[in-house]
Amino acid sequence: MSLQFVFHVLLGVSFGMLGYFLSASLPDIENTGISIAVKLAVSLASGAIGVFIVPIVSKWVRDWSGILARRIAKEVISQLRLPDFRNMRQFPSRIGKTDTKKKEEKAYDNPIVVDTSALIDGRVADVVENGFLYGTLIVPRLVLLELQHIADAANALRRGKGRRGLDILDKIRKSKQVKVVIYKNGEIEGKSTDEKLLTIAKSFKAKIMTTDFNLNKVATVSGIKTLNINELVNSLKTTLLPGEPLTVKVIQAGKEKSQGVGYLEDGTMIVVENGARYSGQEVQTKVMRVLQTAAGRMIFVQTASEEQKQEA
Numbered sequence: 001m002s003l004q005f006v007f008h009v010l011l012g013v014s015f016g017m018l019g020y021f022l023s024a025s026l027p028d029i030e031n032t033g034i035s036i037a038v039k040l041a042v043s044l045a046s047g048a049i050g051v052f053i054v055p056i057v058s059k060w061v062r063d064w065s066g067i068l069a070r071r072i073a074k075e076v077i078s079q080l081r082l083p084d085f086r087n088m089r090q091f092p093s094r095i096g097k098t099d100t101k102k103k104e105e106k107a108y109d110n111p112i113v114v115d116t117s118a119l120i121d122g123r124v125a126d127v128v129e130n131g132f133l134y135g136t137l138i139v140p141r142l143v144l145l146e147l148q149h150i151a152d153a154a155n156a157l158r159r160g161k162g163r164r165g166l167d168i169l170d171k172i173r174k175s176k177q178v179k180v181v182i183y184k185n186g187e188i189e190g191k192s193t194d195e196k197l198l199t200i201a202k203s204f205k206a207k208i209m210t211t212d213f214n215l216n217k218v219a220t221v222s223g224i225k226t227l228n229i230n231e232l233v234n235s236l237k238t239t240l241l242p243g244e245p246l247t248v249k250v251i252q253a254g255k256e257k258s259q260g261v262g263y264l265e266d267g268t269m270i271v272v273e274n275g276a277r278y279s280g281q282e283v284q285t286k287v288m289r290v291l292q293t294a295a296g297r298m299i300f301v302q303t304a305s306e307e308q309k310q311e312a
Helices: 002-024 030-078 083-088 093-106 116-121 123-129 143-149 156-174 193-204 213-221 229-235 304-311
Strands: 113-115 136-140 179-183 207-210 227-229 245-249 260-263 269-273 280-292 294-305
Touching: 113 123, 113 193, 116 123, 116 143, 116 156, 123 156, 123 229, 136 143, 136 193, 143 179, 143 193, 143 304, 156 179, 156 280, 193 207, 193 213, 207 213, 213 227, 227 304, 245 269, 245 294, 280 304
Parallel strands: 113 136, 113 207, 136 179, 207 227, 269 294
Antiparallel strands: 245 280, 260 269, 280 294
């Protein structure tokens, strides 16, 4: 027996008894049989009202009160310009991702996108460790996959470069000088890896760290600032002025048979005029001129004996 049925029976009995007592207040009818029939009719009618009509009316009142309450709430929300929470519940994943992405982009301090060539080069780890670089290094997942692909190559030299890049990345991640973020890129505009790196850098308003000459040029044209390790190294090389004395150890002959070649500690090439005969020796020289080329800086020097010959 359901609760609804019991409820209807109780309503019918209650309204029937109420009708019976109310019928007693009616004017007396001389015929007793007619009086009893009238009371029974009133009682049955009242019971029927309790069983059928009252539940219908109560349901109608409940439904319309709910509709009225929703209309009032909607009007209040529209007046206060509150957000529509129904839409937020309907699309929680999209809103959540958008908000998370915005917060993530804003949280990056001095974002720098690192490409494959910079990691394989390896000098970025020394720059980081010595405190010359700060902020957030963003390593896109496509760079990580490219390093893995190179590390699995059949060629031993190429395989070694890939593994060194992975080792350098691991070393930087352990450093406390910078924060490293592996960016799990999804669908990124661009066909090549360089185009995708440019898209990522634009989205984060970041610089690009690279040793790739072509990527460096394309990024510069696209209005993206680059941090080229080679340019950094060249700018930190020893500055020498014409006429400055310099001690050079001649290692080998140069392009010209009479020339000797030596190197400074930072790798700068020193060309000794008529210095081929001093191979394996240290000689005192004087700087003649400094030449900056795309390959780096070259310093041309002259020995004291050659200078004396020219003066004579």
